[in-house]
Amino acid sequence: MATMSERAQAVFPAGSNGEFNLPPELAIVIARGRGCELWDSAGRHFLDFSMGWGSVLVGHARPEVVDAVTAQAPQGSNYAYVTEASLALAEEILRVSPACEALRFCASGTEATMYCQRLARAFTGRPKILKFEGAYHGANEVGVTSLFPADPPDFPEPDPTGGGIAHMVKRDVLVAPYNDLEATRAIIDAHRHEIAGVIVEPLQRCTPPEPGFLEGLRAATRAAEVLLLYDEVVTGFRLAYGGAQEYYGVVPDLIAYGKALGGGYPIGAFGGRREIMDAVREDRLGDRDYVWVASTLGGNPVSTAAAGAALEVFRRPGTYARLHGLGDYLRQGLRRALRERQVVAQVIGDGPLAQVVFSPAPVRDYRSTRKGDAAKGRALMLGLFARGVFLNPMGTKLYLSIAHDEAVCDDFLERFDDALAEVA
Numbered sequence: 001m002a003t004m005s006e007r008a009q010a011v012f013p014a015g016s017n018g019e020f021n022l023p024p025e026l027a028i029v030i031a032r033g034r035g036c037e038l039w040d041s042a043g044r045h046f047l048d049f050s051m052g053w054g055s056v057l058v059g060h061a062r063p064e065v066v067d068a069v070t071a072q073a074p075q076g077s078n079y080a081y082v083t084e085a086s087l088a089l090a091e092e093i094l095r096v097s098p099a100c101e102a103l104r105f106c107a108s109g110t111e112a113t114m115y116c117q118r119l120a121r122a123f124t125g126r127p128k129i130l131k132f133e134g135a136y137h138g139a140n141e142v143g144v145t146s147l148f149p150a151d152p153p154d155f156p157e158p159d160p161t162g163g164g165i166a167h168m169v170k171r172d173v174l175v176a177p178y179n180d181l182e183a184t185r186a187i188i189d190a191h192r193h194e195i196a197g198v199i200v201e202p203l204q205r206c207t208p209p210e211p212g213f214l215e216g217l218r219a220a221t222r223a224a225e226v227l228l229l230y231d232e233v234v235t236g237f238r239l240a241y242g243g244a245q246e247y248y249g250v251v252p253d254l255i256a257y258g259k260a261l262g263g264g265y266p267i268g269a270f271g272g273r274r275e276i277m278d279a280v281r282e283d284r285l286g287d288r289d290y291v292w293v294a295s296t297l298g299g300n301p302v303s304t305a306a307a308g309a310a311l312e313v314f315r316r317p318g319t320y321a322r323l324h325g326l327g328d329y330l331r332q333g334l335r336r337a338l339r340e341r342q343v344v345a346q347v348i349g350d351g352p353l354a355q356v357v358f359s360p361a362p363v364r365d366y367r368s369t370r371k372g373d374a375a376k377g378r379a380l381m382l383g384l385f386a387r388g389v390f391l392n393p394m395g396t397k398l399y400l401s402i403a404h405d406e407a408v409c410d411d412f413l414e415r416f417d418d419a420l421a422e423v424a
Contacts, residue, residue, distance in 0.1 A: 004029035004041040020392060026385050033060035035403035038390050046390035047412055051399040053392070054234055057260035057352075058310045059403025065263040068309035069302055078300040086299035089308050093269060096242045099230065099255045103271030104280060105299030109233030109258025110138030112268035113199065115293055116254040117142055120197030120227045122289045123276045127171075128191060130156070130198045130226075132178040134366025137199055137231045137256075141165045146175045152367065156187045178204045178365040181216040188224050197227040197254070202244035203235050206348045206355035206397045207363055214250040221253075227276070233258035233268075237311070239351045240320055247351075263310030265303040268295075313402065323352040326400050326409065330354050333413040341417070343424045346372075352400035356380070376423050383419030 002010070005027040009015040015027045022028075028040040036059060038046040051057065058065060072085065086105060094100045106112055117129050117140075129142050133152060137143035146152070149159035156174035160166040174191060176184040178200075188195060198221050202214060221228040230252040235244040237260045245251050254272035261267050271277060278284070280293040297303075313319070331354045334347045338356070346357045357363050359372035381393040389412060391398060400409075 019394060022385065022393060023382070026382065035059045035061075036401055036408055044388070046388050047408060047415075049389055049391045049398045049400070049412065051401045052264060053259070054238070054397075054399045055259040055262060056264040057238060057399075057401050058263050058313050059401050060264070062263065062310070062313065062403075064309040064313055065265075065306050068305040069265070072302050072305040075301070077302050078297060080296055080300075082299070083301040083304065085301045085304040085308055089304045089311070090269075090299075092308070092311055093257070093261075093271070096246075097255060097271065098242075098245055098251045099253065099273075100271035101274040102277040103269050104277075104293055104295075105304070106268040106270065106293075106295040107266050107297040107300075107303075108138070108268045109231075109256060110140055110143065110268070111295065111298075112233065112256035112258055112270040113137040113143055113229075113231050114140040115270045115291070116229045116231075116256050116272075117197065117199065118291050119254060119270075119272070119276055119279055120229060122279050122291045124196040124225070124227060125289070126194055126196040128174055128194045128196060129172065130174045130176055130184075130187060130191070130195050132184075132200055132204060132366075133175050134178065134369065135199075135201050135204050135231070137201070138233065138258075141168055142173055142199065145169050145173045146366075152370075155183060156191070177367070178207065179210045179213050180365065181213050181220075184217065185220045188220050188226060192224040192226065195224070195226045197221075197229045199229040199231055201231045201234065202248055202250070203239065203350055203353070204365075205369075206350075206353050207365065207369070208348070208350045209248065210364065214248050218250050218252075227254060228252040230255045232256060234353075235351075237261055237314055238323075238353075241314055261307050261310070262303050263306040263313075265306040266297065267303045267307055268298065319402065320351075323400065323402065326404060326406065327352045327354060329406055330398070330400060330409045330412070333409060334416065337413060337417045337420060341420050341424045343420060349397065352404075354398045354400075355396060379423045380416075380419055383422050384415055387415040387419055389415055 031041045038048050133146045146159045147161045158169045158173040158175045160169045232243045236257045239247040257269040279291040284290040331347050338345050344360045346363050357372040358376045377395045381395045
């Protein structure tokens with residue numbers, strides 16, 4: 001009889017729903033999770049440092065979220081219309097998000113960033129979006145452009161990073177180097193009459209913005225009358241309750257949310273200045289700048305009830321001081337282990353995020369990340385997975401959650417040191 005992992009290999013390409021690409025001997029099927037722990041179908045225990053790619057910042061099966069979902073589910077799962085839960089959630093997001101004067105819900109961060117791009121094009125009447133090399137903005141066409149280019153072209157030339165999108169990418173996407181304000185400003189100035197918006201992860205993957213970069217980007221887009229789009233799918237409600245806007249103090253024109261907002265349930269949201277958001281009003285149907293937006297599952301009462309419970313947890317005093325303290329603790333522990341093993345590497349990240357890059361040079365953008373030893377990084381991640389740490393072996397980031405503590409980090413660091421000894 002086939003095992004669960006063998007059955008998964010038979011029905012899913014590469015045995016997963018995306019990106020993990022585990023060798024067959026490490027492939028698992030997850031049975032349950034609680035807090036920051038997982039158990040697979042064979043009963044094996046894992047420390048979770050992926051946390052649903054950051055969507056479960058509250059921790060698995062958080063009681064407040066479970067209670068909210070349990071109360072809502074018998075009342076109905078979806079009406080494709082405004083509910084009490086979605087209304088209350090929207091009001092709370094507008095309260096804490098200075099960029100948002102109005103918003104709409106969708107079902108994922110991928111959709112949210114896509115709608116922000118579409119709104120920018122409609123509002124400005126221009127066709128192009130400028131993004132930063134190495135940034136991921138969801139599985140839409142712009143989101144995966146120049147994500148992992150093997151042979152990066154000269155800026156601002158885009159790289160499709162895969163099939164199926166090259167025809168539109170060459171026409172409608174420009175690419176800039178993250179943290180290089182001078183180069184980015186030059187691209188914006190040269191293409192100001194074509195660019196509708198500049199989309200950025202304020203904290204790109206795990207690479208923090210250098211001092212003045214976001215402020216300069218805000219000034220450059222404003223001067224060129226180009227919209228600034230924040231992808232806060234990862235940073236929203238993670239770096240601070242008000243997200244990267246609050247943490248870095250720079251406010252965009254449009255913003256996309258997802259991941260942690262849903263408390264582990266599927267959700268997306270996008271919002272911005274009312275004059276921009278009004279393009280989605282159905283009474284403008286037929287206008288040249290009308291933007292069609294509707295989502296069957298967006299704002300459904302189960303996900304928005306879960307999100308409301310998650311935000312209540314995030315609002316509790318000390319939440320973000322603890323998350324940042326835990327992130328610092330983990331990053332310092334990683335640096336200590338590398339130093340004691342005499343392994344040259346960079347540890348990057350901010351808040352409850354961390355990444356190890358096996359490079360002697362500081363990391364400030366995609367190309368400096370590429371200088372790292374990717375094979376060693378993958379070997380380390382697979383070594384951790386084999387030692388009972390659940391994570392994405394691509395190694396782009398480690399996620400902490402409210403359910404983690406220093407004892408869990410110490411346990412992880414012991415396993416990290418053991419795996420590091422194999423690849424050092």
